[in-house]
Amino acid sequence: MREFELIGKAKELFRVERDDVIVGIDDDCALVDVGTRLALTTDCLHEKTDFPKGIKPEEIGHLALAINLSDLASCGAKPLFFLYTITLSDYWIEYFERILKGMKNLADKYGVAVVGGDTDFGDELHISGFAIGKAERFVGRDGAKVGDKICVTGLLGKAQLSLEQLMNGFSRYEIAYPDSLFKPEPRVEEGLRIAKHANSMTDISDSLAISLHQIAKRSGVGIKIYEEKIPLDHLTKFVDYEKALELFLYSGGDYELVFTSKKSEYIEIGEVIEDEGVWIVRRDGRVKEVEFRGYAHL
Known part of the structure; x- marks a missing residue:
């Protein structure tokens, strides 16, 4: 997982000890205090x-x-502002306005002001975003407590299933969950509500396994999930x-979003334990380690 090795190098290089920087590199968002607690995030x-095709x-x-709003949601921050940088290849120049309209429609839905951007030209389409939100109660990956319940806000695996179907020759109109793949919805309202009681939280962009490992490591705890609690009917319609x-x-x-809390909400799949690592209890009683594995950008 080279991406996380590189993040580790950046974390060491840009380690900051300032009163106005509350959370730096190594969470979904940074948190700074400039009289108001602002959550900052960027993604590309x-x-x-x-x-996808x-x-x-x-x-x-x-x-x-959406990917930037998801980071803000995972910290319990209300999204406020967004800036973008877009690099266009010759092919994409004529679609520039349509790209921005898709961005605007989502921004309007959540009251986000797109306040600036930069446009350049290159060999392929590339978009970077920078989002700012207000955090009344910031929830990071480091607060999980022994005895917390592990919960997720929705069914997982739909985007990857649909991508694999697409790669196997299905059209976008034949795949199982096209919206999950092409137009995922950030859990903004859910994040704000959960932040009122959650001890830790993150979004599931790379995989549930990676997200659970990040919470366990940052919080100094172990996590145990139970196969019998994991809903799979939405996937077994299509695969074994x-x-x-x-x-x-x-x-x-x-x-x-995946979060830990004393309160059970949405889909409860496990618990925080006094151990280390992430484990799954299979239906036959076997306990197996959940690997640190998921989607990799590199």
Whole structure:
């Protein structure tokens, strides 16, 4: 997972000890205090690895904003402002306005002001976004407590299942969950509500497995999930049971939230334990380690 090795290098290089920087690199968002507690995040997309075949220009704009709003949601921050940087190849120049319209539609839905941007030209389409939100109660990955319940806001594996179907020759109109793949919805309202009681939280962009490992490591705890609590009916309509479980645990792109809390809400799948690592209790009673594995950008 080279991406996380590189993040680690950046974390060491840009380690900051300032009173106005509350959370730096190594969470979904940074948190700064400038009289108001602001959550800051940035994310990027590029054509070769992030845009599935058949995606519409409006969906590209939607996705560029959605991934940043998902980071804010995962910290319990209300989104306020967004800036973008877009690099256009010759092919994409004529679709520029449609890309921005997709971005604007999502921004309007959540009251986000797109306040600036930069446009350049290159060999492939690339969009970077920078989002700012207000955090009344910031929830990071480091607050999980022994005895917390592990919950997720929705069903996982739908985006990866649909991507694999697309790669196997299905059209966008034949795949199982096209909206999960082409137009994922950031859980903004859910994040604000959950932040009132959650001890830790993150979004599931790379995989549930990676997200759980990040919470466990940052919080100094162990996590145990239970196969019998994991809903898979939405996947077993299309693949066998073991493949469905693999998709639920290790696929990315769903942009749901996973959180730990004394309160059970949405889909409860496990608990925080006094240990280290992430474990799954199979239906036959076997306890197996959940690998640190998921979607990789590199």
